[in-house]
Amino acid sequence: MTGQTEQTAGQMTGAKMVVQALRDQGVDTVFGYPGGAVLPIYDELFQQNDIRHVLVRHEQGAIHAAEGYARSTGKPGVAIVTSGPGATNAVTGLTDALLDSIPIVVLSGQVPTFMIGSDAFQEADTVGITRPCTKHNWLVKETDRLGSTLHEAFHVATQGRPGPVLVDIPKDVQFATGSYGGKETRSTRYAPPTKGDGTAIEALARAMETAKRPVFYTGGGVINSGPEASKLLRDLVAATGFPITSTLMGLGAYPASGEQWLGMLGMHGLYEANMAMHGCDLMICIGARFDDRITGRIDAFSPNSTRAHIDIDPSSLNKVIRTDIPIIGDVAEVLKELLGVWSARGRKTDREGLAQWQAQIGEWRAKDCLAFRNSDKVIKPQYALQRLEALTKDRDRYITTEVGQHQMWAAQYLGFEAPNRWMTSGGLGTMGYGFPASIGVQMAHPGSLVINVAGEASWLMNMQEMGTAVQYRLPVKQFILNNERLGMVRQWQELLHGERYSQSWSEALPDFVKLAEAFGAKGIICKDPADLDDAIMEMLDYDGPVIFDCLVEKHENCFPMIPSGKAHNEMLMGEVSTAHAIEAGGAVLV
Amino acid sequence: MLNIKAGSTSHSAYNLRSVYSDVEERHTLAVIVENEPGVLARVIGLFSGRGYNIESLTVAEIDHTGHMSRITLVTSGTPQVIEQIKAQLGRIVPVHEVHDLTVEGPTVERELALFKVRGEGDARVEALRLADIFRANVVDSTLESFVFEITGTPEKIDAFADLMRPLGLIELARTGVAALSRGPDSRV
Known part of the structure; x- marks a missing residue:
């Protein structure tokens, strides 16, 4: 037993310390790519079996895979990259995780301390480059401080508003021997408050009692807070009978089959959700941040509402939208207290007002904003997703997406019944996210069905990860809605730039079936709506990675849409004319 | 609300x-x-x-x-x-x-600045006289220049700079503001 004690604490090399710290944090999977400055760590990884290492084909893939792992498990994702280009390739993924508040820990190799600043081979100022795209980062210059820094890194990544952190470890620090004291050695100072202010919670409970047109507007913060937050949210919605909408990031916290579900809100949100936000008299924002994709024109945003905002990050409050009842705290803790206070006050709501509000929402719902003109000649992307939904909704299913029209259609036409089942790049809008993320999800849930809903252009951005999927026998399904266009760019060019389709088509596309076969995977192509169900079933029945090349209508636009610079009640629907939909003021917006 | x-x-x-x-x-x-x-x-x-x-x-x-x-x-x-x-x-x-x-609450704000003023004759005398009024110290001197050290609010230093400019101000270094709350208590 003494031998074992020596292994888990005491004197050891920095490289061994890295592996031991990961073990002590309960890490079972890391995603990474070796290189000169991380060789000692890879040598230690080689000599153990507790932690699986997934060799990606590009460091960006490692970070997105770690994000997918984190979002589908609620645990921090871990990636290892080498110095210089390894670290700079991680930047997009770090920024993505920062904007979507995903806890990941990235370990980067660095040139030895005595060479830092000499423009050494594969040297980059990694902490300098990643400072604005991490929640926090560290350059560790002494092996004695490595262990405590690694544990601090996990703590910072997961506490408060989660986010990506990076620990830069020079090669000599990995080789040198230092003392390791286990998990308890981290400094304990970083401890953001999680309990909401009682007076503000009481004020919200009071507002809920008299609201005639209330709406819950929830976001990724509910999911980040953990499964308890989603459960409490469901209890609160059931008890109050208030309608609920969610951002792209928050889908699944409240079930899509739930009685009060309005669907997603925002630029491509549902008509009833956006109209409810515009017309409400009490908006209860929970773990969302009034992103510009949500608010539309700010001075016309929900003009007659009292707004409550529950968020763990004080900087999210009053950042873009004025808040009347700000509550800083963890969603689960605040919801628990809110439910308690509101119940203690007699569980009152304005039933009459609420009935009228529900009737009004019913009228908006009746518009059936997701209706589209189907075809029996060509597969409509919406139809493809409807069929995918019908054929997979009862399975143990996880969905990732790339970025663009397909992403919005997936959010509109797929239903999420549980949190942590939907992984999409919301804040940064990273094309190339979905495929590596699906690999991370599949590693965490080997027996589950993992589908990446993709566009062909996004998918090509990280297609090298086919190698990873095949190597680890990960049966990820790449469901590519192939319109041979950069669909969302094309849509904006149609609406905003006089139908001049500058560089927005995908020329010289690969034969996706042959591409799949070249990697040793299965390829399926489908272009006839009549064949679609069989083809999807063939994909689902195959025990291995599949590229599904679904040839869809090339010029379909994604509706409903709030054009840039417009308000929630100025949505474009599918059938109306879209000429001049975006005016000069909106044209400068992204 | x-x-x-x-x-x-x-x-x-x-x-x-x-x-x-x-x-x-x-x-x-x-x-x-x-x-x-x-x-x-x-x-x-x-x-x-x-x-x-x-x-x-x-x-x-x-x-x-x-x-x-x-x-x-x-x-x-x-x-x-x-x-x-x-x-x-x-x-x-x-x-x-x-x-x-x-x-x-009320605070006290101070900034330190160094002024190099070059000149002869009346201008030099005037610079020295104004420095005295502003309670600036001479920390370096040659026959044709002074370096003044002055402490005060940023406004006071602005005012002194405006006066020195026509009298031969050739270089200026300011520390920026240091500030503390007034009174016996510390909030920090």
Whole structure:
């Protein structure tokens, strides 16, 4: 037993310390790519079996895979990259995780301390480059401080508003021997408050009692807070009978089959959700941040509402939208207290007002904003997703997406019944996210069905990860809605730039079936709506990675849409004319 | 509901203002940070990355054993921007405390400056006389130049600079503002 004690604490090399710290944090999977400055760590990884290492084909893939792992498990994702280009390739993924508040820990190799600043081979100022795209980062210059820094890194990544952190470890620090004291050695100072202010919670409970047109507007913060937050949210919605909408990031916290579900809100949100936000008299924002994709024109945003905002990050409050009842705290803790206070006050709501509000929402719902003109000649992307939904909704299913029209259609036409089942790049809008993320999800849930809903252009951005999927026998399904266009760019060019389709088509596309076969995977192509169900079933029945090349209508636009610079009640629907939909003021917006 | 928030502005006797006013205010912030590499870059990067103003920034270690530094920062913006700056600063992991001295009560603000003034004859005599009025010290002298050391509020130093300019001011170095709350108590 003494031998074992020596292994888990005491004197050891920095490289061994890295592996031991990961073990002590309960890490079972890391995603990474070796290189000169991380060789000692890879040598230690080689000599153990507790932690699986997934060799990606590009460091960006490692970070997105770690994000997918984190979002589908609620645990921090871990990636290892080498110095210089390894670290700079991680930047997009770090920024993505920062904007979507995903806890990941990235370990980067660095040139030895005595060479830092000499423009050494594969040297980059990694902490300098990643400072604005991490929640926090560290350059560790002494092996004695490595262990405590690694544990601090996990703590910072997961506490408060989660986010990506990076620990830069020079090669000599990995080789040198230092003392390791286990998990308890981290400094304990970083401890953001999680309990909401009682007076503000009481004020919200009071507002809920008299609201005639209330709406819950929830976001990724509910999911980040953990499964308890989603459960409490469901209890609160059931008890109050208030309608609920969610951002792209928050889908699944409240079930899509739930009685009060309005669907997603925002630029491509549902008509009833956006109209409810515009017309409400009490908006209860929970773990969302009034992103510009949500608010539309700010001075016309929900003009007659009292707004409550529950968020763990004080900087999210009053950042873009004025808040009347700000509550800083963890969603689960605040919801628990809110439910308690509101119940203690007699569980009152304005039933009459609420009935009228529900009737009004019913009228908006009746518009059936997701209706589209189907075809029996060509597969409509919406139809493809409807069929995918019908054929997979009862399975143990996880969905990732790339970025663009397909992403919005997936959010509109797929239903999420549980949190942590939907992984999409919301804040940064990273094309190339979905495929590596699906690999991370599949590693965490080997027996589950993992589908990446993709566009062909996004998918090509990280297609090298086919190698990873095949190597680890990960049966990820790449469901590519192939319109041979950069669909969302094309849509904006149609609406905003006089139908001049500058560089927005995908020329010289690969034969996706042959591409799949070249990697040793299965390829399926489908272009006839009549064949679609069989083809999807063939994909689902195959025990291995599949590229599904679904040839869809090339010029379909994604509706409903709030054009840039417009308000929630100025949505474009599918059938109306879209000429001049975006005016000069909106044209400068992204 | 809570449109008026107790807080800010040195212009109101009641210390009340709307958080959503469009009027730009000047605020002096004291930021207590862990003295670790990169912490100043984090603070400055926040201001440049989010487009906030820095009118002045000073930093020095104040507690060697505790590895703590104090950054005194003068910034300007609408109340909403000021609140956002404070919240964003508070989010930086090695930032321990953020104090808005402008809101928290009366403060004393001082800046030190060095002026090199070159001249002969009447101008030189006049410069020396004005330096005396402003309680500036001569810390270096040649037959054709002085270096004055002056301490005071930024406004006083501005005024002294305006007077020295026609008298042969050729170089100026300012430290930026250091500030503390008045009275016997410490809030930091």
